[in-house]
Amino acid sequence: MCRIRAAARACRDGVAFCEREVENALRIAVPGLHRAIRPSAQRGEES
16 A cells, blocks of 8 residues: 555656556456446457
């Protein structure tokens, strides 16, 4: 969970950076959760 808190602090630095950090933290904390949140992004990345 500390990575998610760090990502939340990073939100103040920039939205795009924040989104990437939050996704990375969620990917580590809850495997598979990011696919449920953003299925379209998953299809686009691994085509």
